[in-house]
Amino acid sequence: MEEEEEEARALLPRGSDEAGRDSRATPAASGALQALCDPSRLAHRLVVLLLMCFLGFGSYFCYDNPAALQIQVKRDMQVNTTRFMLLYAWYSWPNVVLCFFGGFLIDRVFGIRWGTIIFSCFVCIGQVVFALGGIFNAFWLMELGRFVFGIGGESLAVAQNTYAVSWFKGKELNLVFGLQLSMARIGSTVNMNLMGWLYSKVEASLGSAGHTTLGVTLMIGGITCILSLVCALALAYLDQRAERILHKEQGKTGEVIKLTDVKHFSLPLWLIFIICVCYYVAIFPFIGLGKVFFTEKFGFSSQAASAINSVVYVISAPMSPVFGLLVDKTGKNIIWVLCAVVTTLASHIMLAFTLWNPWIAMCLLGLSYSLLACALWPMVAFVVPEHQLGTAYGFMQSIQNLGLAVISIIAGMILDTRGYLFLEVFFIACVSSVFKTIYSIVFIAALFIIARAWKQLRYGNDNPICKTKRDTE
Template sequence: MEDEQPVASGSVKYHHIEEDIITWKHPSHLLQRLLALFFMCIIGFGSYFCYDNPGALQDNFLKDMNLTTSQFVYLYSWYAWPNVILCIVGGFLIDRVFGLRLGTIIYALLVVIGQIVFAAGAYFNTLWLMLLGRLIFGTGGESLAVAQNNYAVLWFKGKELNMVFGFQLSFARVGSTVNFLVMEPLYKYVKTVYQGPDNVSMSIVLLIASLTCVISLVSGLLLAWQDKRAEKLLHRKLPESGEVVKLTDVKHFTKSFWLISFIIVCYYASIFPFVALGKVFFEKKYNYSPGEANIINGLIYSLGAFLAPLFGFVIDKTGRNVFWVFISVLGTLVAHMLLTFTFINPYVAMLTMGTSYSMLASALWPLIAMVVPEYQMGTAYGIAQAVENLGLGTVALLTGIIVDADGYYMVELFFCFLLTVALLLSAVLWLSDTLDKGELNMSINQRHEMESNKIPQPEQENLLKDTTNED
């Protein structure tokens, strides 16, 4: 899971604001910041709701559109593959061309258009048109996630950033959860009202789902207005150093950034493709009905909606991000092993996986903001999501082939392998950080002390003089 001015991802400086002029209408007031957070969260709602429309209706897609499992996973791989490049470009355009506000609006509009084209492909029962819709949808959706991350850093860095990332995940996963809860009943309702061809019924359902994307677009417009107003009242300005974003700066990103990116790839490749195929998996292995299978398959996202903000709050108070990442990956690996090797009630595994997933999102993504300069934030998050999409597109294709050839047991073994790699990479990141300055795994008190020590010596002396004069 960003405008108009390059300042969106640049460091932000505020003029001094007297306490007596800060009212609820002022951008620095808590109410205004909460309102901005609400808009940030809603921006991703439609994208996440529609992303897993195929997963919630997997068996219906296979039957109504006469697809094989390998063809079905194209609906996910064609979402992911183009973003290997376009996600980087999207983040760069935010930093260098569009700015955060305009970029967010453009990408939200692409999400709406992509979902409508996807629905049109179902109406004409044309796979290539459906794939085109998913491509357009993915182009907007992944870049929109970059925009969300930039907005979060812009408004909340140095305050409650981990919790804000948790809230963003929470609302996004509310979209995914609602998708798994309502798409099957909605499909059945449309089938009772409309007695025509199955593919036309599917098209109507997908078109209704596009309304959530329209809501996200409206939220992007409102947030752009609010951010423009905040920029004016708070006198935001670019860094005095005049740094300019260049794509060639990528070669200067640290090894920690690349380790974080590859952990993202291996971890999410064991989550999203699993959810995409999970409905039929739970139907076949545990004999669940389609409705029951959707409920348990969406449990990962349901837990994320409630637990991600809580874990974000805990991490904001404790720090130790790398520790939380390691525990999250380990918990997800245990959950997949339970699904692979046992017949224990799958709710145990899914509760473990959902809890771990919530923990990881709140701990891992903010690490990028710690290892990359602020003026490169859009590009950095774009690259991270581009690498993620390379993995997701490839894994989605492989899982479809594996299911058709060898069944779900081999797919689960594959997910366990990916998580083992993610666990090893997390250990390497932890060791590397320990041998360096240990900034990524500091406690919150150590982090505050480090930040205070970064104040230039003349400023420290002035602060000391001011304190002495007051005494």
Template sequence: MDLNTSSFMQLYAWYSWPNVVLCFLGGFLLDRLLFLFKVIFAAGALFNAFWLMILGRFVFGIGGESLAVAQNTYAVNWFKGKGLNLVFGLQLSMARLGSTVNMNVMGLVYENIRGLRDGTGYTTLGITLMIAAATCVFSLICALVLGYLDRRAERILKKEVCSTGEVIKLTDVKDFPLSLWLIFIICVGYYVAIFPFIGLGQVFFIEKFNFSPVQASAINSIVYIISAPASPLLGFLVDKTGKNIIWVLMAVIITLASHMMLAFTFWNPWIAMCLLGVSYSLLACALWPMVAFVVPEHQLGTAYGFMQSIQNLGLALIAMAAGAILDSRGYLFLEVFFCACVCILFFSGGELNLSTSARARLQKDTLSHSEGRQSSVQEEDELSRLKPLSAFGLRNRYLSRLGAQLPDHCCSHLSSLAHRSLLK
């Protein structure tokens, strides 16, 4: 389509723009709408209409990440209390496996179609993307089957609709602690050095290391290939050892070393990309749970939504900046830019470095102390309500216990006994 890199990276930016808002507000769209959006994107390539491709990416971004909300709700509804962590791990691994297959297969599909049509250009690209859109048909079929099974289960098992009860409030933002804002900065600064680089990585490996397109796609996808099996293993390691900040710093250092190797050396790039895959998985396991350590439970939904919104805002801006830098300065300056983004991510903390068991003990002690204080306050409140009986009240209570019949206008069971006729 004769696009420069800046225009190409706008496709990544326009995917992120709607998620700046939607990740914070929540909601999701169904697979049948995502299929329609994918067809719009492919049609833009088929008719050489770049504006139509941007529109397709924009509307695809509206539902692309928000669909994860629906997936997570299904997972909790079906597997809560019976292997939910494993289900979430498999769901994440399958998503990264899909990205890996896409990177390594789409180039081959394009080459085969070009050979059949004996030509290149936007028409061949459009046909290739239409074939890719067919995968959304399979996703739609799976969604329809899942919907049928879920409704059947609700009818037979009397299941209730799963709901977290979390209400997003904009006013929670002003109460976020400084440590949470630092986590947001780490999230943005790290991921902008990963995803835009992977978006531009194939051409980078072709130009600098003289790889073939197939070889470049393979090495560019190694980050996702490694993260698929490594994520649950590294997550288990972080859970056992704690020290989340130490693991985050280690991931940042490894990522910085990887980018410096790619920028300033001609070493085998498989080394740097493998290290990048490990550090990417390690940071994801250590960083995202840290949000729950610094905000109260009722603000978790707002905090995570705000984190994703800021992340998508950073990805949109950096994607456009990366394309402009590459067009004007080249890959060396682009790698230096990514290194600079990574260098801003160093900070320290306190309780965030506790292990899971130590954090559980701390929460238990805090809860016990809180319950003790609450019980003490209740006892003091009850004592403050006790008042000495008057002589009239003591006399009526004594007569009542002796079995004497009291007049109706006397009230002996209250602490403030009084003769009602005297109050008239």
């Protein structure tokens, strides 16, 4: 209690006697310092927001380390594309389960502060093990590192969102989520454009290329994960301090996971799940294999190939908040999803069957990826009751990671046996299957509207058979 009272007094305006003692300090400097230290003030919350943004920077930076160093990993570790893509599959496997239980662990077991620190430690340890696999020329150790990294990566994103809700709910929450997403994409972009250059510098320092050079490069990249851990520790301290001063509760994820709700999911929700899987498997595995594709087909240098491979993330950083606002203002989510799918299909067709400058196709892919993310995920809330939202989103992320794990392996096998043209045809087929799913959703919605209109015509609006639960309430 004494410590709490001291901190509270420190945030109150200074008395006249204190002002006399601190006459050398200017009023402006004193006010600025007071604002930075007061958890209820905007300046303090901006400091917290900065820490939240950098909390996930290391995770997103290191997630695509394999994509940025695809040529070096395959050459130095002497693996084919199928084994290379296992580095992405092993990241996704733990998240098939943790998407259900990550929120539960944060809410009921660790708490938001310890949960964030623990998941940040998993990210750091996973990256270190991944790098040690390169240093010791043990690819199985690299796979183990990616598995451990995956345990922390997705759950850390849940913790990041929970902090955002805890500090900014009812104020600037939509803007905060947009800034966090932008910082995540910046991390991926910096990785794509930095790791190849860093490898060349380490190679020049050691005198030769090889698995040791690869491991050292990955270890240096892991510094970003340590930055995330430092942010997690700082956030835990500031959140605990704010709880003492403002008497606020720890943040909760808001996810109530009940596996029994799965059997009550409607057909439109299952179709949304299918759209999610079929679309994202044509984005992330392609980016994971894109660097060599742009080098071999279009003759780009390694640095230029990395730059164009990162365009999807570069565009999504500023455009995700813009498209989110657009979808919010206009509605029509299914129409925007359809536009995104058409644009993605056109991008893959251009990359597969033309020699046009790939910057055009990749810019379109970046725009469509940003648009679909803003339009698809909110659709879940339209077709499930509020008490099932946590389970629905957890299941959606779960099958997304399952799809990414399986398709990553299949994509590597196709590339090893058939080449990039067949791989692009496979991605085109995945995106094309989304059309059938969208048509199914529209057809079901049309049947529902027709059935509702028929009941109204036959029984009248006042008949109880026409009234939904919402109408009666």
